[in-house]
Amino acid sequence: MTGGDADIAATAALFADPARARVLAALADGRSLAASVLAGEAGLSAQGTSAHLAKLREAGLVTVERSGRHRFYRLAGPEVAEVMETLARFAPPQPVRSLKAGTRAQALRFARTCYDHLAGRLGVAVTSALLEAGALAATDGVRSTRRREGDRLSAPLTTHPYTLGPEAQPVFGSLGVDVDAVRRRKRPLLRFCLDWSEQRHHLAGGLGAELAVAMERLGWIERRAPGHRAVRLTDRGIIELDARFGVTLAA
Structure with missing residues (x-):
């Protein structure tokens, strides 16, 4: 017998549990983390973390890699992070009961990682500058990253109106990104998402991932504390983005 419709409720239930949601959030920046680290970041016991990870592995949402006696877990792919970004668009905000919580939420809207590429105000601004x-x-005649008709809110675009431009090689090359090398990989070179907080397109795919790595290597952005998807735009990053691309952003 062939299978019926996709059981959306079964998968949605995995995201609905607050503890599992915290585990997934800790992995949403593409890192591989040990169960003990995940337990600390999610505020769970070792036994509880193992149980949640087993369910997530069974559903194909996380994978595990052995290194000596240790196991390291990571999201099964960028698609899982994209689902989380989509849910974030429709989810009500958690109550802000402290200055720390409010600052964290603001930092996520300003600049964050969506699996392995930049999102938030910074990600959208850099994409627009490129x-x-x-x-x-733009292949549709609209020289803007604004949302197009038919774009789903906070979701990867199944088709997108962009291609590499005539200045792709020198611009990306000046940042240390080899476009041809990225193109030769199996991952799609260009992908785009509709950013949930900005409602504009940001660059994803292989080129988006390499751009994020390059900006961190150049000292333009820094990772915040473990378990925090927000990234910090450095003073050097503020100066370089303004000088090279005319992007004016406050840290």
């Missing part, structure tokens, strides 16, 4: 600089080109 379009203006000719590193990217």
Whole structure:
């Protein structure tokens, strides 16, 4: 017998549990973490963390890699992080009961990782700057990262109106990104998401991931504390983005 419709409720239930949601959130920046680290970040016992990880592995949402006596867990792929971004768009905000919680939420909206590429205000601004600089080109005649008709809210675009622009090689090359090398990999070179907090497109795919790595290597952005998807735009990053791309952002 062939299978019926997809059992959305079964998968949705895995995201609905607050403890499992915290485990997934801790992995949402693409890191591989040991169960003991995940327990600390999610505020769970070792036994509880193991039980949640077993369910997530069984559902294909996380994978595990052995290194000596230790096991390291990570999301099964960027698609899992994209589901979390979509849910974040429709989920009510958690109550802010402290200055720390409010600051954290603001930091996520400003700049964060969506699995392995930049999102938030920073991610959208950089994507727009690449379009203006000719590193990217719009194929639909709209020279903007604004939402197009039919784009689903906070979701990866199944099709997108962008291609590499005439200045792609020099612009990305100046940041230390080899476009041809990224193109030769199995991962799609160009993908785009509709950012949940900005409602505009940000660059994803292989090129988006390499761009995030390059900006961190150049000292433009820094990772915040473990378990925090927000990234910090450094003073150097503020200066370089303004000088090279005309992007004016406050840290």
